[in-house]
Amino acid sequence: MAGKKVFGLNQINPASHALEHKEAAKVAVFGLASDFGCQVQMTNIERELLDVLGMFELVYWQLVSSAPLPEDFDIAIIEGAVCTQEHVETLQWIRERAKVVIAIGACAVTGGIPGLARGNVDDFAKRVYGDVPASCGSMASPRPVSDIIAVDFTVPGCPIEPLELVAVLQRALMGGNPEAGGRSMCGDCRLNEDVCFFERGRICLGLVTRAGCGAPCIKLGYPCNGCRGLAASANLDSARDIVAGYGLDVADFDARLQIFNKAGQDSSRS
Amino acid sequence: MLFRVIDKNEVPSLVRGFAAHYEVVGPVERNGGFAFDEVGSDPSRLRVDYDTTLLPPKKYLFPPKAELFTYDTVNNEVKDIDIPVVPRVLFGLHSCDINAINRLDAVFMASDFPDPYYRAQREATMIVGIDCTPNDHCFCNLWGTDEVTQGYDLFLHDLGDRYLVSILSVTAAEILAVATSARPASPKDSIDFQEKARAFKNSFSSGPAVYELPILMDAFYNDGLWDELGDRCLSCTACSMVCPTCYCFNMVDKLDAGGRSGARLRLWDSCCSPSFALVAGGHNFRPTAASRVRNRFYHKFLGYLSKYGNTLCTGCGRCERACKAHISPRVVIQGLQHKAVQSDAAAQGEGGRS
Ligand code: SF4
Ligand code: SF4
Numbered sequence: 001m002a003g004k005k006v007f008g009l010n011q012i013n014p015a016s017h018a019l020e021h022k023e024a025a026k027v028a029v030f031g032l033a034s035d036f037g038c039q040v041q042m043t044n045i046e047r048e049l050l051d052v053l054g055m056f057e058l059v060y061w062q063l064v065s066s067a068p069l070p071e072d073f074d075i076a077i078i079e080g081a082v083c084t085q086e087h088v089e090t091l092q093w094i095r096e097r098a099k100v101v102i103a104i105g106a107c108a109v110t111g112g113i114p115g116l117a118r119g120n121v122d123d124f125a126k127r128v129y130g131d132v133p134a135s136c137g138s139m140a141s142p143r144p145v146s147d148i149i150a151v152d153f154t155v156p157g158c159p160i161e162p163l164e165l166v167a168v169l170q171r172a173l174m175g176g177n178p179e180a181g182g183r184s185m186c187g188d189c190r191l192n193e194d195v196c197f198f199e200r201g202r203i204c205l206g207l208v209t210r211a212g213c214g215a216p217c218i219k220l221g222y223p224c225n226g227c228r229g230l231a232a233s234a235n236l237d238s239a240r241d242i243v244a245g246y247g248l249d250v251a252d253f254d255a256r257l258q259i260f261n262k263a264g265q266d267s268s269r270s
Numbered sequence: 271m272l273f274r275v276i277d278k279n280e281v282p283s284l285v286r287g288f289a290a291h292y293e294v295v296g297p298v299e300r301n302g303g304f305a306f307d308e309v310g311s312d313p314s315r316l317r318v319d320y321d322t323t324l325l326p327p328k329k330y331l332f333p334p335k336a337e338l339f340t341y342d343t344v345n346n347e348v349k350d351i352d353i354p355v356v357p358r359v360l361f362g363l364h365s366c367d368i369n370a371i372n373r374l375d376a377v378f379m380a381s382d383f384p385d386p387y388y389r390a391q392r393e394a395t396m397i398v399g400i401d402c403t404p405n406d407h408c409f410c411n412l413w414g415t416d417e418v419t420q421g422y423d424l425f426l427h428d429l430g431d432r433y434l435v436s437i438l439s440v441t442a443a444e445i446l447a448v449a450t451s452a453r454p455a456s457p458k459d460s461i462d463f464q465e466k467a468r469a470f471k472n473s474f475s476s477g478p479a480v481y482e483l484p485i486l487m488d489a490f491y492n493d494g495l496w497d498e499l500g501d502r503c504l505s506c507t508a509c510s511m512v513c514p515t516c517y518c519f520n521m522v523d524k525l526d527a528g529g530r531s532g533a534r535l536r537l538w539d540s541c542c543s544p545s546f547a548l549v550a551g552g553h554n555f556r557p558t559a560a561s562r563v564r565n566r567f568y569h570k571f572l573g574y575l576s577k578y579g580n581t582l583c584t585g586c587g588r589c590e591r592a593c594k595a596h597i598s599p600r601v602v603i604q605g606l607q608h609k610a611v612q613s614d615a616a617a618q619g620e621g622g623r624s
Contacts, residue, residue: 051528163527170529182544187507190592191334191538193324195301198594207504207594233505233544233559235595241502242594 025173028060028073030094032080032087033114033142038105039063039079041159045166052166055173075100075172077165078145081107081114081263083121084137088148095149100172103145104165106158110229111263113158114142118263142263153178156210158227158260164212182232184208185224188215197223198246203253207242208234226260272437274452275429275459284398285313287449288359292396295330296361297323306330309361318362321405322588326514327360327367331391332374336536338387338521344530353390359423360395364402366584368422369415370514371397376578377517387536396442399425400433401466404474407587409600411474415584429462478603483581486606487572491564495605500560502595503542509566509597510540512588518546541566567602 031039043049043064059070076098082088095101106112117124121141125132132139145151153172155165171178185206189196192215197204204223206215210231217224230236243253276284288294289310296309297320304320306327341348363371378388399422402408410416418425423442426433434455437443446452510516520539525532539546542562547555556562574582583599590598 045527048527051526051530054528166527167525170525173529180545180548182505183540183542184504184506186504186592186594187511187540187543190324190508190511193300193303193305195303195324196592196594200302207506211506231505235502235504235559238502238504238595242504 024055024057025074026059026070026072027056027075027077027169028070028094028098029058029063029077030060030079030090031062032078032090032108032145033083034080034105034107034112036063036079037159038107041162042165045162048163048166052169055169071097073097075102075169077102077104078108079105081111082140082143082145082148083114084139086137088140091145091148100152101145101149102153102155102165102168102172103151104155104160106156106227106229106260108145109154109156110260111142111144112227112260115144115260115263116142116258118142144264147264156228157213161213179212181210181212183211184231184234185211185213185215185218187211188213189218192219194218198242198248201246201248203243203248203256205253205256207239208236208257210234226257228260230257230261272443273455273459274435274437274446275432275455276426276435276446276450276452277432280450281316281318281426281433282313284446284449285310285316285361287445288361288396288398289313291357291445293356293358294361295327295358300324306360310359316362318400319403320362321403322364322407322586324588325512326370326586326588327363328370328374328514330358330360331371331395332378332388332517332519332538334538336387338534338536340531340533342531343525353387355390355394357394358391358396359398361398362400363397363422364586365399365418366402366408366410366415366586367514368397368399368418368425369410369584370586372418372421373515373574373578373580373582373584374517375421376580396423396439397421398423398442401426401428401470405587406475407590408474408585409477409587410585411471412477412480412600412603413581413583413585416471416474427463427466429459429466432459434459434463477600478607480581480603482610483603483606484572484575486610487568490606490609491568493606493609495602495609496560496564499563499597499602499605500558503559503563503597504595505542505544505559505562506594507540507543508592508594509589510542511538512592514586514588515570515582515584516540541569563597567599570599571602 029039059073060067076094078101082091103109107114111118118141121139125136125139153168155168188211189206202223205226206218206224208230209224209226210228213228240250240253243250285294293308294310295306296316297304298307298309298315298317304317304323305325306323309316337351339348339351375392378385379392399418423439424446425436427436435446435452437446518539518541520537522535522537523532524535546562556565570582590600
C-alpha cells in the first residue's frame with residue numbers, strides 16, 4: 001500500500017510546551033485581508049466570553065480596543081488572507097514574537113474568498129478599483145497564512161464556530177496538540193439523520209470537505225460549499241466519479257470547489 | 271416462549287399500554303426517510319411499514335455522545351456522575367436490528383469488562399420486534415439474521431390482518447394482556463405464519479454465499495482488492511455512523527469556556543477515520559484508506575467472529591446505501607469470491623503447463 005495517501009506523521013506540535021509559565025498568557029489578534037466576520041464571530045459568544053477572557057490577557061485586538069500593538073505576546077490569532085507584501089512582513093514579525101500562531105477562518109486557513117484572485121490579482125484589482133489606489137499597498141497573489149509562516153493551530157470555516165476557537169485556545173494554553181481529524185463530512189450528515197443531497201440529485205462538497213462543523217448547513221437545507229477546506233484525506237478522484245455516477249456535472253463540482261480551495265491548503269490541516 | 275394473537279388495529283393501544291410506564295420509541299418519517307423517535311405521546315406517528323431507518327436503534331443504548339463523568343480542573347477532582355437511565359421500549363425493531371443489539375450485548379454486557387453505562391440503559395430497555403419487507407439493500411438472509419430468537423420482549427409476526435406475537439418476557443406479556451384482547455394462537459394462525467415465513471424467505475434478492483468468508487478473508491489479506499477499495503474510499507466514516515453493530519468510540523475531554531471544569535465524553539468513532547489508529551508520538555498504524563477499509567471488514571467478518579461466534583454485520587444494508595463510494599459487505603464478499611475463482615483458475619493453468 002506504499003505510495004497511497006498517508007495520514008498522521010508530523011502530528012507533534014512543537015508549540016505545545018511553549019507556554020509552561022505561570023502568568024496569564026498574552027493574546028494578540030491580527031486581521032489581514034478579510035471582512036472581519038470571524039473576529040465579529042468571536043464577540044458573538046456573549047455567554048462564554050467573560051469566562052474565556054479570564055483564561056489569558058488580551059493585549060491587542062483592534063476590533064474591540066484601541067490599545068497599541070505591543071512587542072510582547074505569547075499567542076497570535078490571525079484572521080484573513082495574505083494579499084500584500086505588507087501582510088507578508090507582518091506575519092514574519094508576528095512569528096518572530098509569538099510562541100503559538102492560530103490561523104482562523106477560511107481566508108487565513110485556505111486563502112478563502114480572497115484566494116479566488118490567486119494567479120490574476122492585478123485583473124481583479126482593476127475590475128474592482130479601475131485605478132488601483134496606493135493605499136492598497138503592493139498587492140501579492142492571495143495565499144493562506146501557512147504559505148508564509150508556520151501555523152500551530154487552525155480553526156477553519158466561513159465564518160468560524162467561535163467555540164471551536166475556544167477549544168483550540170485551551171489546547172494552546174494547556175499545551176495540547178491540534179485535534180487529529182482527517183475525515184470528510186458524510187459521517188456527520190448520517191449522524192444528523194439527514195438524507196444525502198446526492199440522493200436528492202444535487203452536488204454537495206461534503207464528500208471531500210474537512211469535517212468537524214457538525215454539518216449545520218446541510219441541516220438547514222443547503223449543500224456543503226466546502227468552507228472548511230479539503231479534508232486531509234480528501235479523495236478528489238473518487239468524489240468526481242461519484243458526482244458523475246449520479247449523472248451530475250463534474251465541471252460544476254470542480255468549479256464549486258474553487259470557492260474556498262483555489263489559493264491553497266492549510267499545510268497543517270487535520 | 272408464549273404465543274398470542276392480536277388484531278392489527280390494536281397496535282396503538284399496545285403502544286399506549288407501554289407508554290403508561292415507559293418512554294416508547296419507534297420508527298417515524300423524517301427527511302424523506304425514517305428515523306427512530308419518541309412515539310408514546312402520539313402513536314399515530316408510528317410507521318410500522320418502514321423499510322429501514324437512517325440511524326439504527328443503537329443510539330438509544332450507546333448514544334453518539336455520552337457524558338461519562340465531570341471534573342474540576344482547579345481542585346483536580348473527578349466527580350462520578352449518575353448514569354442517566356430512561357426506562358424505554360424500542361417498538362417496531364426488525365430482526366436485523368435486534369440481532370445487532372444482541373451483538374452489542376455480547377460486547378458491552380457479557381464480556382470480561384461489562385460497560386456500566388450500556389448495561390444500565392440496556393437493562394431498562396424493552397424491545398418489541400416486528401416483521402419487515404426487505405428492500406434492495408437488505409441482505410440479512412445471507413447471515414441468517416432475517417430471523418431472531420432472543421433479545422426481544424415481544425415480536426409481532428405479520429399475518430395480514432393480525433399479528434402472531436412471540437413473547438419472551440413476563441413484563442411485556444402483562445402489558446400485552448392489559449392493553450389488548452390478546453388471544454391464544456390457533457392452528458390456523460400457525461399455518462398462516464408458516465406460509466408468511468416462506469414468502470418472506472423468498473422475497474430477498476439472491477446474493478453471494480458466505481460460508482467460506484473467514485477463510486477468504488485470511489487468504490486475501492494482502493490482495494490488491496483492498497487497494498481498489500481504498501482508492502475509492504472517501505474516509506468519510508458514514509459507513510460506521512449508520513452501522514447497528516459498529517461499537518468503536520473515542521474519549522474526548524471537553525472543558526467549559528473558562529477551562530475550570532470539564533466533562534469526559536464518549537463519542538462514536540470509526541475505524542475508517544484517518545486518525546482512528548493515530549497514537550501518541552504521531553505514528554499511525556493504519557495510515558491509508560486501504561488499510562482502514564480492510565480493517566473494518568476484517569473485524570466484521572473475522573475478528574468478531576473468532577471471539578463471539580457471529581459476523582459483526584446483520585445485513586441491514588444501511589452502509590451500502592450510505593457509502594457513496596460503493597464499498598459494502600456485499601461488494602467485499604463478491605470481490606473476494608471473484609479473487610478466489612481467479613486464483614483457482616490461475617493455479618489450474620499453472621498445473622496444466624508443468
Ligand atoms: S456492516 Fe453495513 S450492512 Fe452490515 S450491519 Fe453494518 S451497516 Fe448493516
Ligand atoms: S467505506 Fe464508504 S462510507 Fe465508509 S468511510 Fe469509506 S467512503 Fe465513507
